[in-house]
Amino acid sequence: MPTVLFLRHGLTAKTGPVLTGWTPGVPLDERGAAQARTVGARLAGLRLDAVVTSPLERCVQTAQAVLDARREPGGLHVEERFGEVRYGDWTGRELKELAEEPLWKVVQAHPSAVVFPGPDGEPLASAQLRAVRAVREWNERLGPDAVYAVCSHGDIIKALVADALGLHLDQFQRIQVDPASLTVVRYTELRPFLVRLNDRGEDLSGLVPANQGDGDAPVGGGA
Template sequence: MSTVLFVRHGLTAVTGSTLLGWTPGVPLDERGEAQAEAVARRLAGLPLAAVVTSPLERCRQTAEAIAAGRAAPLVDERFGECGYGEWTGRKLSELAKEPLWRVVQSHPSAVRFPGGESMTEVAHRAVGAVRAWNAELGADAVYAVCSHGDVIKAIVADALGLHLDQFQRIQIDPCSVTAVRYTELRPFVLRLNDTDDLAAVLPPPPAEGGEAAEGSDAVVGGGAGGPAAPPSSTG
């Protein structure tokens, strides 16, 4: 019964406003560093067999905090961010005006980002990586995987037996912990988006002009934490 603790990376200066994708050289900001240290303290007493991480800097920094005093993190590109292609580096407020945005929201299994990956490919590689690590580390292993919002959402959807088109119903905040136990018959989702921060369940603030934020769109890439707000408010 392998138990995997999926940890999303901490905040960067542009998390929630810009779709970073595989943009290199984007480190955690001060908030993200504090989040990484906090989640490392939460996991400090657990006997982790390994800490596995996406190769991107924001994940590696988070993983290094978790791995302090343990073996160095192991890099696995299969846990890397979705290849957003031509969407990479663009503002979410701009992307929300693209026709493809509505497909991403309602039918992500049909999406291939221009010049990039399909969401189905992302889910396949990430879930395949989990199964490979479960086999390598052994049935009783407890280990951590540091990855990205959409990647973890795809893994959770698989664990819950959901079609990929339902994965936008899942929220994964920065430095949240999602725990899944994999057994011979089925996975069990033990924790989901656990940050110990009940403020994150409050409704979003009013949008400009005093109107209530609708918040029904999922933020592509995962957002900056807390309730999902319309992309126009993240710019």
């Protein structure tokens, strides 16, 4: 029953007003660096079997802060499939401008049908599929008792949460994932369990249960 801590990268100077996508050379700003250090301190006492990251700079910096806060840092694993959605011709444009595009309404209401424009544009459904496959392969690689962190991007984490909940991708816009937040999913043979969503608190003691169980959900919600 691997437990995966999905960590969204910290803030950059472009987070929010601009769709950064795969734009190179977009590091964390001072706010984002502070957020990354805070997350690193939160996770410092938790056993992590691996720290995996998107190849984009803002994620690598956030993941490195998690490693830097640990007594035995270990190595950073870069995984291309946890990279941001490839937004094609939308990359680098302001969101207020994109909101005037006809495709914007499709992104909001029917994202499973979206293919971003341009030669590098990617279907949102394909981005979800590659990320889900990456999680499954890392789960298999690290083993059933693994606890590991994955630093990725908002839309990718939202798509992974939708998959974990068995939701159609068209529902993923109902999910919120803030910068430097933790979203935790425990994967069992029967089903995934969403343990935490968009968490920015302090106490992580309940992330990994003492008794892993067999994957059955407790009737009545459990204690």
